[in-house]
Amino acid sequence: MAYVDDFPTDARIVRWNLLVAFTALGIGGLFGMIQALHRTDVFRGFVSSADYYSVLTGHGVLLALFFTIFALCGLFTWGVTKSLDRPLPSARFTMAWFGFMFVGALTATVTILGGLVPSIPFNADVLYTFYAPMQAHPAFYTGLVLFIVGTWMAGFDWFRTYWRWRGDNPGERIPLQTFMVLVTMLMWYISSAGVAVEVLFFLLPWSLGIIESVDPLLTRTLFWYFGHPVVYFWLMPAYFIWYTVLPKLAGGRLFSDPLARVVFVLFLLLSTPVGFHHQYTDPGIPEGFKFIAMTNTMFLLLPSFLTAFTVVASIEHGARQRGGSGRLGWLRKLPWDEPAFAGCALAGLMFAAGGFSGIINAGMNINYLIHNTLWVPGHFHLTVGTASALTFMAIGYWLFPQITGKRLRLRSVATVQPYIWFVGMTLMSNAMHRAGLAGIPRRTAEPQYDAVTFQGVVGGVSEMRLQIAIGGILLFLGLMLFLLVIFATWLGGSRTAPLRVNGTLPTPLSGPEHSPKILDNLKLWTAIALVLIVLAYGLPLSAMLADGLFAPGSPPIPV
Amino acid sequence: MEIHRYEKLWTAAALLLIVGLIATVTYGALGPGVTMVDDSGGTVDAGSLGETEFGDPGVTQTGENQYEVHVVARQFLFQPGTSSPIRVPANSEVTFYITSADVVHGFEVAGTNVNVMAVPGQVSEVTVRFDEPAQYGIVCHEYCGAAHHTMAGQLVVVPEDEYSAEGS
Amino acid sequence: MTDATDDVVNPAETDGSADSDGDDTPGGISKRTLIRLLVGFGIGIPILIEGITFLGLLDQQFGGGGDGEDDTEATATETPTPGVSVGDDLLPETGRSETLASAVLREVGGDRWPLTLTVEVTNSGDTDYEFQLLSLHLDDGRTVSGRTSTDRLAPGEQRAITGEWSIPAGSTPRAVEVVALVYPDGEGAVETIERRVELGNIPVRGG
Numbered sequence: 001m002a003y004v005d006d007f008p009t010d011a012r013i014v015r016w017n018l019l020v021a022f023t024a025l026g027i028g029g030l031f032g033m034i035q036a037l038h039r040t041d042v043f044r045g046f047v048s049s050a051d052y053y054s055v056l057t058g059h060g061v062l063l064a065l066f067f068t069i070f071a072l073c074g075l076f077t078w079g080v081t082k083s084l085d086r087p088l089p090s091a092r093f094t095m096a097w098f099g100f101m102f103v104g105a106l107t108a109t110v111t112i113l114g115g116l117v118p119s120i121p122f123n124a125d126v127l128y129t130f131y132a133p134m135q136a137h138p139a140f141y142t143g144l145v146l147f148i149v150g151t152w153m154a155g156f157d158w159f160r161t162y163w164r165w166r167g168d169n170p171g172e173r174i175p176l177q178t179f180m181v182l183v184t185m186l187m188w189y190i191s192s193a194g195v196a197v198e199v200l201f202f203l204l205p206w207s208l209g210i211i212e213s214v215d216p217l218l219t220r221t222l223f224w225y226f227g228h229p230v231v232y233f234w235l236m237p238a239y240f241i242w243y244t245v246l247p248k249l250a251g252g253r254l255f256s257d258p259l260a261r262v263v264f265v266l267f268l269l270l271s272t273p274v275g276f277h278h279q280y281t282d283p284g285i286p287e288g289f290k291f292i293a294m295t296n297t298m299f300l301l302l303p304s305f306l307t308a309f310t311v312v313a314s315i316e317h318g319a320r321q322r323g324g325s326g327r328l329g330w331l332r333k334l335p336w337d338e339p340a341f342a343g344c345a346l347a348g349l350m351f352a353a354g355g356f357s358g359i360i361n362a363g364m365n366i367n368y369l370i371h372n373t374l375w376v377p378g379h380f381h382l383t384v385g386t387a388s389a390l391t392f393m394a395i396g397y398w399l400f401p402q403i404t405g406k407r408l409r410l411r412s413v414a415t416v417q418p419y420i421w422f423v424g425m426t427l428m429s430n431a432m433h434r435a436g437l438a439g440i441p442r443r444t445a446e447p448q449y450d451a452v453t454f455q456g457v458v459g460g461v462s463e464m465r466l467q468i469a470i471g472g473i474l475l476f477l478g479l480m481l482f483l484l485v486i487f488a489t490w491l492g493g494s495r496t497a498p499l500r501v502n503g504t505l506p507t508p509l510s511g512p513e514h515s516p517k518i519l520d521n522l523k524l525w526t527a528i529a530l531v532l533i534v535l536a537y538g539l540p541l542s543a544m545l546a547d548g549l550f551a552p553g554s555p556p557i558p559v
Numbered sequence: 560m561e562i563h564r565y566e567k568l569w570t571a572a573a574l575l576l577i578v579g580l581i582a583t584v585t586y587g588a589l590g591p592g593v594t595m596v597d598d599s600g601g602t603v604d605a606g607s608l609g610e611t612e613f614g615d616p617g618v619t620q621t622g623e624n625q626y627e628v629h630v631v632a633r634q635f636l637f638q639p640g641t642s643s644p645i646r647v648p649a650n651s652e653v654t655f656y657i658t659s660a661d662v663v664h665g666f667e668v669a670g671t672n673v674n675v676m677a678v679p680g681q682v683s684e685v686t687v688r689f690d691e692p693a694q695y696g697i698v699c700h701e702y703c704g705a706a707h708h709t710m711a712g713q714l715v716v717v718p719e720d721e722y723s724a725e726g727s
Numbered sequence: 728m729t730d731a732t733d734d735v736v737n738p739a740e741t742d743g744s745a746d747s748d749g750d751d752t753p754g755g756i757s758k759r760t761l762i763r764l765l766v767g768f769g770i771g772i773p774i775l776i777e778g779i780t781f782l783g784l785l786d787q788q789f790g791g792g793g794d795g796e797d798d799t800e801a802t803a804t805e806t807p808t809p810g811v812s813v814g815d816d817l818l819p820e821t822g823r824s825e826t827l828a829s830a831v832l833r834e835v836g837g838d839r840w841p842l843t844l845t846v847e848v849t850n851s852g853d854t855d856y857e858f859q860l861l862s863l864h865l866d867d868g869r870t871v872s873g874r875t876s877t878d879r880l881a882p883g884e885q886r887a888i889t890g891e892w893s894i895p896a897g898s899t900p901r902a903v904e905v906v907a908l909v910y911p912d913g914e915g916a917v918e919t920i921e922r923r924v925e926l927g928n929i930p931v932r933g934g
Contacts (some may be wrong), residue, residue, distance in 0.1 A: 049897030050705035054563045283681040287597045305573035336762045365593040369670035372700035419769030426773035439669035441700035446708040452696025458783035552680030634933020670804040695801035706834045706931035713803045
């Protein structure tokens, strides 16, 4: 029996979330290809350089907010209902949060498209970070608010399901998938408060003319209070898959449930008090607090290193179950021709590289060398662009049939797709990193200046541009292949009989019974997380507020 | 909680790496003395820069080999920098005071580690040593509007004997 | 530890068969060969690219020449951009002065931005003279047409003309076509001088 047969109502919500996610992925990905060709001067016929920034805003918002978070909502709904073995309590409430998220996302997207389509009277050419004093149309901010509120409601839906389960199962350990969902959402509530305050109390009234000016440094700081933990909101669903599903795909079992819990708790504690590492070159923030952010960030490496160990150990276990032997020979026994496995494994591999380039970003004074250069997008296309995106695509191959009841179609296309993505991303990201070392700026439609020549550290600038363009085209190809497979599966014939599928997840080698109960004490970890945030942000924020909530203020500058 | 031996070793190695990275950054701060931009530049009213030292941006000599440069970043140029290059002599210590008259801009001297944000209302203060004569390009690397990609300038480090202070 | 077996034998059509290497997939290619191709190219090419980069970095750091003696990496373009800036004469060869008094490019909403060039023309010669601003050439090769003329100026006369072009948003003006007409004293042909004048950098002004 597939999930869609066991949980028909919830399967529908999972389907909707994933479909919206994949639609956002398609549009955002198309924009990405346009950008890759435009900024490298390979082809500038799609949009003008001024409209490039509308495309860039769309790329960032559609992919980094809507694709990732709708995918998370689909995966977490599936995970909670499956691991607790009960449906979400109220279909109406579930539809409500989806509705908020969808309407919010649609509104924001329409305002962004207004920069490209003259007949839409709104405009939001402010990029995914929407820094004041640049001002977008109030509808943009409103859309974001609705979307975020929808995610809060989604979290409440999952918590409620858990509380009901708890009522029937006192004293039991929280099933691992639900544990991960709850911890992730706690992190989200804490961190999204920053951007919610920024938009609700400052940017939205300011864009409506209710308040006259806002303090750009304060609003920027509130954004980055949220802006770092949001990357964990993208990453933790990928880890959720790597820990709970990938071992099965490899033919094995999760090496350690307790360590998985430790990793997620570490993310809850450390995700937020690091935001200043996005503001190392900002004035107005004392160096001591930048240093604290730096040390916290370096310690954030730990949960990822632990994950690397556990995931590889789990896969190795699977390979040996399939007959693998030798120190490294077991790698050959893994199902590399199975798209769900291959995608997740390649995503994990690429994430390691992304983590290392992130270390450079985190290195405070080292950051001077690459801040706001093309190195930074090189880094995050490895992390959110592959670790998250490729995992979500790969697990789509495995999950989509189970939530629709339809067989996966075009398997041979799906088999090749993760590899195309991996090669394309290597080409593009490698060249972006090198371009960043030369000082070439990010977020720029035409990084070719009369006054400035860039000197490549390894390889020449024109060769880097070409590599970025080729990588971008390959990625777009990979994306189209993925959407083709999903589309073909979705439309592929009607369900004649229930899909025979084994969707059960094996128990871990080292189960929850081996993990200290304190790990399940969510209140404790939340409290510690809040203390760490006060230590990291308390003084700098009060300094910014001391001279006035809105001072030094800037009036809106519409773009 | 049982932890596999390899996992313990791995965790220890990871912690060692983390501490090593923190030590590297700390060395950079203490040894070569690379300081981060902070709040020492103070705040300013972006709407009335004309009444501040930014009212007449440019290079001023403040000591034997010490100079100050006040730079205003605005849509879509640097003052000075775009219409005429910023000129300082070699073998000098130059303190830049950078702010923005409108939106957030970036100030990056390509190929160097002079890389700061120009935030309206705040002043970014950075001190740079220029040893050799050279010519540098300056790029705005923070999106600031539809002509962001046209915003650039130049910084020229002139041989000492050829330099004559431009006055304020 | 043997609980894994019931998951390995999955009947799932979504999961596909998990065992023997000798299976032929529909394309006729064996499973083992398929995996070798996928992993070989799919992971091999990236490893190659990263390896080349890494070696390049090592070479740059430790090998090669030139490091240490020239620490500064100058990044400004060496030769100043040739081009007429505000205050320069557009056609030095005519003996009359055509001074670029102002060059303003403004960023406004919408997809075209206004560029205005104001030229002050003084007919310091002894015959009639006319100066015209025509098409504007952009960096990307496109051209925006236009025509502004001083009309015929008598010797000693002075006039300022302002040419306006609506250029695609975000594009960069590169050069302007100009025509100078030197009228003869009495009968005879008009001397026509057509030039494409390179323009210096015109910073965009924000709205």
